[in-house]
Amino acid sequence: MKFTLRQMAVFAGVARGDNVSRAAETLNLSQSAASAALAELERQFDQPLFDRVGKRLRLNDRGRQVLPLAIELLDRATEIESMLRSDSAPGNLRIGATLTIGNYLATLIVAEFLQLYPDAQVQLLVHNTATVIEQVACHDIDLGMIEGVCVHPDVESETWVEDELVVFCAPHHPLARSTAVLLDQLAAQPWILREQGSGTRETLEQALRLRHSRLNVRLELEHTEAVKRAVECGLGVGCISRLALRDAFRRGSLVPLVTPELDLRRQFQFVWHRGKYQSRAMQLFLERCRKLTAGVSRSDEIVLPVIA
Numbered sequence: 001m002k003f004t005l006r007q008m009a010v011f012a013g014v015a016r017g018d019n020v021s022r023a024a025e026t027l028n029l030s031q032s033a034a035s036a037a038l039a040e041l042e043r044q045f046d047q048p049l050f051d052r053v054g055k056r057l058r059l060n061d062r063g064r065q066v067l068p069l070a071i072e073l074l075d076r077a078t079e080i081e082s083m084l085r086s087d088s089a090p091g092n093l094r095i096g097a098t099l100t101i102g103n104y105l106a107t108l109i110v111a112e113f114l115q116l117y118p119d120a121q122v123q124l125l126v127h128n129t130a131t132v133i134e135q136v137a138c139h140d141i142d143l144g145m146i147e148g149v150c151v152h153p154d155v156e157s158e159t160w161v162e163d164e165l166v167v168f169c170a171p172h173h174p175l176a177r178s179t180a181v182l183l184d185q186l187a188a189q190p191w192i193l194r195e196q197g198s199g200t201r202e203t204l205e206q207a208l209r210l211r212h213s214r215l216n217v218r219l220e221l222e223h224t225e226a227v228k229r230a231v232e233c234g235l236g237v238g239c240i241s242r243l244a245l246r247d248a249f250r251r252g253s254l255v256p257l258v259t260p261e262l263d264l265r266r267q268f269q270f271v272w273h274r275g276k277y278q279s280r281a282m283q284l285f286l287e288r289c290r291k292l293t294a295g296v297s298r299s300d301e302i303v304l305p306v307i308a
Contacts, residue, residue, distance in 0.1 A: 015070075093281040097132065129149075161299050165265075180260050192236045232253055
């Protein structure tokens with residue numbers, strides 16, 4: 001066999017980071033050693049895997065074909081090494097989660113996972129749905145947990161649990177005591193919403209498109225907690241996951257509004273690259289996620305784990 005695992009690791013690292021120096025740092029190699037490994041790999045097969053654009057390296061067509069196989073090879077090699085060592089650690093895992101899932105579910109699941117497997121290493125990145133899907137498509141992460149719709153041709157999705165958005169306001173807002181709020185009333189209010197590209201915004205806009213209605217967006221924010229704070233301050237009404245609001249509703253600091261004309265249901269989903277090999281770590285993590293939602297019909301009914 002002409003190539004080595006180190007060459008494959010350098011190739012995969014460069015593919016993920018677009019340059020040699022970041023790959024070298026991740027692999028604890030000198031930049032010259034990483035450059036030499038990549039150059040030797042391409043020379044041995046007389047096959048360039050990257051297009052050189054200034055100081056950046058971009059995967060060419062052959063490199064894009066090789067990358068998922070290289071990542072699978074490295075994942076399997078890690079598992080073989082653990083097995084030969086009789087090591088109980090499931091390996092490393094890179095997870096991307098959208099804000100609602102990341103802030104209210106994924107962090108606690110990761111903590112529980114690391115309690116069960118203390119030798120495992122997990123990296124959790126929290127972004128909006130569009131970014132998480134792109135990270136999966138580029139092999140930057142192993143697994144994504146999203147709250148929006150995924151239509152990327154290279155990404156496979158699996159339904160996890162139903163979620164529901166809810167329109168809400170401050171308890172002193174004029175609509176707070178309404179038994180039901182109609183679209184005409186909502187259209188007259190200033191809105192505090194998540195940014196474009198978020199699954200929350202996508203779900204709300206889809207519901208509005210079906211009703212041929214638009215909203216007066218006063219403020220866009222990138223964080224769910226910021227939306228809640230702005231609404232509590234009386235800047236307008238908002239719409240986020242009921243999961244993110246259940247403690248505020250219990251305290252009475254925010255009030256849910258009944259909106260019979262809007263269907264705000266959606267699905268939390270797992271996403272991974274279609275060519276992704278599901279490592280033992282990935283399988284065990286998915287198992288913890290599914291166990292958490294077993295018998296639950298909606299996300300805000302989940303009993304969250306207590307981390308000691």
